[in-house]
Amino acid sequence: VxxxxxxxxxxxxxxxxxxxxxxxxxxxxxxxxxALQPIEGARAVVIGAGRTDAGVHAAGQVAxxxxxxxxxxxxxxxxxxxxxxxxxxxxxxxxxxxxxxAQFAAKAKTYRYWILSAGVVPPALRRAVWHVPQPIDxxxxxxxxxxxxxxxxxxxxxxxxxxxxxTVREVLTSRVVDSAVEAAAASPVLLPLDMPPLASGRLIxxxxxxxxxxxxxxxxxxxxxxxxGRSRRPIDDxxxxxxxxxxxxxxxxxxxxxxxxxxxxx
Amino acid sequence: VxxxxxxxxxxxxxxxxxxxxxxxxxxxxxxxxxALQPIEGARAVVIGAGRTDAGVHAAGQVAxxxxxxxxxxxxxxxxxxxxxxxxxxxxxxxxxxxxxxAQFAAKAKTYRYWILSAGVVPPALRRAVWHVPQPIDxxxxxxxxxxxxxxxxxxxxxxxxxxxxxTVREVLTSRVVDSAVEAAAASPVLLPLDMPPLASGRLIxxxxxxxxxxxxxxxxxxxxxxxxGRSRRPIDDxxxxxxxxxxxxxxxxxxxxxxxxxxxxx
Numbered sequence: 001v002x003x004x005x006x007x008x009x010x011x012x013x014x015x016x017x018x019x020x021x022x023x024x025x026x027x028x029x030x031x032x033x034x035a036l037q038p039i040e041g042a043r044a045v046v047i048g049a050g051r052t053d054a055g056v057h058a059a060g061q062v063a064x065x066x067x068x069x070x071x072x073x074x075x076x077x078x079x080x081x082x083x084x085x086x087x088x089x090x091x092x093x094x095x096x097x098x099x100x101x102a103q104f105a106a107k108a109k110t111y112r113y114w115i116l117s118a119g120v121v122p123p124a125l126r127r128a129v130w131h132v133p134q135p136i137d138x139x140x141x142x143x144x145x146x147x148x149x150x151x152x153x154x155x156x157x158x159x160x161x162x163x164x165x166x167t168v169r170e171v172l173t174s175r176v177v178d179s180a181v182e183a184a185a186a187s188p189v190l191l192p193l194d195m196p197p198l199a200s201g202r203l204i205x206x207x208x209x210x211x212x213x214x215x216x217x218x219x220x221x222x223x224x225x226x227x228x229g230r231s232r233r234p235i236d237d238x239x240x241x242x243x244x245x246x247x248x249x250x251x252x253x254x255x256x257x258x259x260x261x262x263x264x265x266x
Numbered sequence: 267v268x269x270x271x272x273x274x275x276x277x278x279x280x281x282x283x284x285x286x287x288x289x290x291x292x293x294x295x296x297x298x299x300x301a302l303q304p305i306e307g308a309r310a311v312v313i314g315a316g317r318t319d320a321g322v323h324a325a326g327q328v329a330x331x332x333x334x335x336x337x338x339x340x341x342x343x344x345x346x347x348x349x350x351x352x353x354x355x356x357x358x359x360x361x362x363x364x365x366x367x368a369q370f371a372a373k374a375k376t377y378r379y380w381i382l383s384a385g386v387v388p389p390a391l392r393r394a395v396w397h398v399p400q401p402i403d404x405x406x407x408x409x410x411x412x413x414x415x416x417x418x419x420x421x422x423x424x425x426x427x428x429x430x431x432x433t434v435r436e437v438l439t440s441r442v443v444d445s446a447v448e449a450a451a452a453s454p455v456l457l458p459l460d461m462p463p464l465a466s467g468r469l470i471x472x473x474x475x476x477x478x479x480x481x482x483x484x485x486x487x488x489x490x491x492x493x494x495g496r497s498r499r500p501i502d503d504x505x506x507x508x509x510x511x512x513x514x515x516x517x518x519x520x521x522x523x524x525x526x527x528x529x530x531x532x
Contacts, residue, residue, distance in 0.1 A: 012389040057390070077386075087389045120343075123278040123353045124323070128390065 002066045005073065006096045007032070007046070011088040013057040014127045014257065020051045028052075028088055032063065035083040039076065040069050049102045049264040050109055053216075055256030057128070059112075060091075062264040064102035108172060108265040110209040111218045113258045115226065119201015129203070130222075130258035136229035138204055142176040144228045145206065147238035148221060149174050155245035157221055158214035159253075167245070169217070173209040176225070204229075207262070216253050223251035268332045271339065272362045273298070273312070275327040277354040280393045280523065284320040285327070294318075294354055298329065301349040305342065306335050315368045315530040316375055319482070321522030323394070325378075326357075328530040330368035374438060374531040376475040377484045379524045381492065385467015395469070396488075396524035402495035404470055408442040410494045411472065413504035414487060415440050421511035423487055424480035425519075433511070435483070439475040442491070470495075473528070482519050489517035 009032070017025035021033065029046055036044045049062040071079070073093045080090045114129040117136040121129060148154075148171045155167040206225065208218055224241065227233045233251070241249045275298070283291035287299065295312055302310045315328040337345070339359045346356045380395040383402040387395060414420075414437045421433040472491065474484055490507065493499045499517070507515045 010388050059388070081386060086392045089386050089389055091386050120347060120355050120357050122276050122325070123355055124394065126352045
């Protein structure tokens with residue numbers, strides 16, 4: 001009898017062409033399916049909760065897979081991590097109801113995005129933060145971030161050329177935090193691990209939770225929020241873009257490397 | 267009139283063969299000297315406070331350099347970071363007394379070392395932590411760490427084959443911390459940036475400050491502390507190794523990638 005497993009997965013997206021398997025590209029889905037192959041003795045299809053784009057990271061991606069192999073879950077975890085490249089790790093494996101599908105069962109996803117405004121990017125963070133050389137007014141960003149809360153038609157923030165049935169999505173939380181540096185300075189061990197107290201610049205985090213996301217939606221929202229923080233757009237521009245449903249009105253898409261799929265709720 | 271500058275430097279040591287310039291190797295000193303060359307119009311020698319080994323990181327390395335160029339310090343900072351590869355950054359530049367020498371003027375250096383005991387290494391931390399698959403008793407490590415405090419002959423902890431005038435050094439602080447995970451969990455933004463709450467395992471930090479260090483001294487102390495934490499050696503073995511002055515008694519050298527030159531005091 002095949003069993004269904006829920007995999008919690010983290011990856012550094014820098015050297016991956018995204019989640020989804022593609023011919024002749026290094027992808028996370030393919031890495032995991034390839035690592036499962038010798039265990040299962042056949043190709044097993046791994047279904048991810050979110051198809052992250054090239055360069056986007058994950059701290060808590062979730063995937064489901066059905067296996068006929070009788071391997072215990074803890075041995076499966078060890079065997080996968082022994083085979084996988086170091087930039088992708090399976091953090092946990094749970095045996096779940098056989099009908100569990102990581103994509104369709106997901107109730108909400110949380111993404112985080114990191115920005116360093118001004119200053120110098122510490123080398124340890126270069127893969128994880130978008131460096132914006134200009135100063136950013138965090139209060140303007142924070143006010144604008146509230147506009148995406150709730151149920152809206154996000155057509156104005158989806159990737160150009162997308163083709164989905166509906167562009168209505170619900171956003172549950174949308175918040176800007178800039179306490180990372182203060183938290184690190186107050187901590188008995190400075191965190192992140194090898195980041196010194198920033199010589200200069202301001203580290204800004206953005207967190208968004210929603211029941212679903214359109215392609216590039218988080219990065220388009222972040223690009224627009226940063227424009228607002230730089231006073232190149234009015235604070236109410238997020239609301240205006242939502243109302244317009246016009247992608248050409250939003251800012252340029254923020255780069256992928258600042259984005260992390262943080263958590264998937266079921 | 268030549269001016270002397272103090273440079274504060276951070277680097278990800280993963281892809282460097284250490285600090286010191288070597289023929290046909292990528293080193294941090296060479297990267298900075300090469301970046302200075304077009305500004306100065308001649309080779310300028312950059313003197314580092316500590317010669318970190320291959321793979322060792324820095325959050326606050328300090329270097330001194332004498333330049334005849336009339337470039338202002340803030341412009342020099344921008345020009346260097348525009349030229350340097352992204353895995354090395356100049357965080358600050360100060361104009362200092364012309365006799366300042368970063369190596370000889372250093373009063374104390376602080377190193378940090380990170381260990382993940384058991385668990386799975388989050389991909390974002392794979393360049394920064396030593397993964398020890400076994401459980402570690404942090405209280406045993408903490409007790410043993412006290413033995414290196416003060417003025418001792420550290421011959422037992424220096425790299426085999428070293429040749430220095432004296433192996434006596436003074437250690438000012440030596441402490442084990444394992445509050446990183448708790449601090450991260452308590453923080454409004456989880457830190458390090460893309461580290462999820464650890465699925466399993468324990469993140470352990472070690473910090474040591476001393477007036478000077480022998481080659482491999484920190485990594486040999488860490489290797490021995492970890493053996494003690496794993497109960498493979500008695501807690502008083504650090505004191506016994508110091509007394510013996512015998513390198514063959516200490517544990518294997520801990521790997522370089524867990525080590526960070528954190529700060530240099532003047």
